[in-house]
Amino acid sequence: MDGIIRARGIQRSFNEIQVLSGLDLDVRQGEFLAIVGRSGVGKSTLLAILGTHDLDHGGTLSIAGIDTKELSSSDLARLRREYLGFVFQDFHLLPELTAMENxxxxxxxxxxDLGKARERAGEVLSRLSIRADETPTTLLSRGERQRVAVARGLVNGPSVLLADEPSASLDMESEQTLFNLLDELRREQDFALLAVIHSRAVLDRADRVLELREGALHEVV
Ligand SMILES: Nc1ncnc2c1ncn2[C@@H]1O[C@H](COP(=O)(O)OP(=O)(O)OP(=O)(O)O)[C@@H](O)[C@H]1O
Ligand SMILES: [Mg+2]
Known part of the structure; x- marks a missing residue:
């Protein structure tokens, strides 16, 4: 297999302005791939397409060797649950639920199987030093809330974790804690991490850094 995600000739326009113009990308198993680029260049747009949340694009996208264009919306949802995990910038946690429920x-x-999910969630949460019965509003810090969001992204055992600026608004210490944990979990569970990253300290940890510029990805050396 060529990699867990294979994108070819991806195009996306909004109001006749082309944001992505024939973008190619392969995400390899287990790698940490960082995406950089100035604000408004299309990083979140790209993640939405790779995550199969945005289907209004040109070009082809395969996940685990399956061409997403051929799939019904329920097959697509199944593919997403099987292979992809998401961490959003603003957490998207439900404040009235506990960490475990989130x-x-x-x-x-x-x-x-919810019993299994609960078991797995309990393990990930304890690895992340979060009490399962806390609610996000009573959790102490943004760093902790972000770790709950990471645990949620991993609960289905994805092949790729897609993260849009996962450490935005964290202080440097919480950021390092988050990425230390992600490194450990990635070694254990062998998922690829594809993340939009701003922090230079975090970029140093990546296996590859690609810059999104003029609608396509460019290797950063
Ligand atoms: N739903 C939409 N409707 C119209 N324009 C959009 C939509 N989504 C994104 N855009 C436009 O596409 C461009 C890329 O936006 P995107 O959010 O992907 O940038 P970004 O690289 O993630 O920026 P940032 O670093 O600020 O998060 C912007 O010009 C934005 O205004
Ligand atoms: Mg963005």
């Missing part, structure tokens, strides 16, 4: 939410939606 983390198992994707498993609830995917109709998985």
């Amino acid at each position: 983390v198992i939410l994707p498993a609830v939606f995917s109709g998985r």
Whole structure:
């Protein structure tokens, strides 16, 4: 297999302004791939396409060797649950639910064995030093909330974790803690991490850094 995600000739326009203009990308198993680029260049747009949330694009996208264009929306949802995990910049946690409930939410939606999901969620949360019964509003810090969001992204055991600026608005110490944990979990669970990154300290950890510029990705050396 060529890699877990294979994108060819991806195009996306908004109001006749082309944001992505024939972008190619391969995400290899287990790698940490960082995406950089100035504000408004199309990084979040790219992540939405790779995550199969935005289907209005040109070009082809395969995930685990499956061409996404051929799939019905329910098959697409299944593919997403099977292979992809997401960490959003602003966490998207539900404040009235506990950390455990937030983390198992994707498993609830995917109709998985909830006992197993709870077990797995408990493990990930304890690895991240988060108490399962805390609610996001009572959790102490943004760093902790972000770790709950990471646990949720991992609960279905994805092949790729897609993260849009996962350490935005964290202080440097929380950022390092977050990426130390991600490195450890990635070694154990062998998922690829594809993340939009701003911090130079974090970029040093990446296996590859690609810059999004003029609608395409360019290797940064
Ligand atoms: N739903 C939309 N409708 C119209 N224009 C959009 C939409 N989504 C994105 N755009 C435009 O596409 C361009 C790329 O936006 P995008 O959010 O992908 O940039 P970004 O690189 O993630 O920026 P930032 O670093 O600020 O997060 C911007 O010009 C934006 O205004
Ligand atoms: Mg963005």
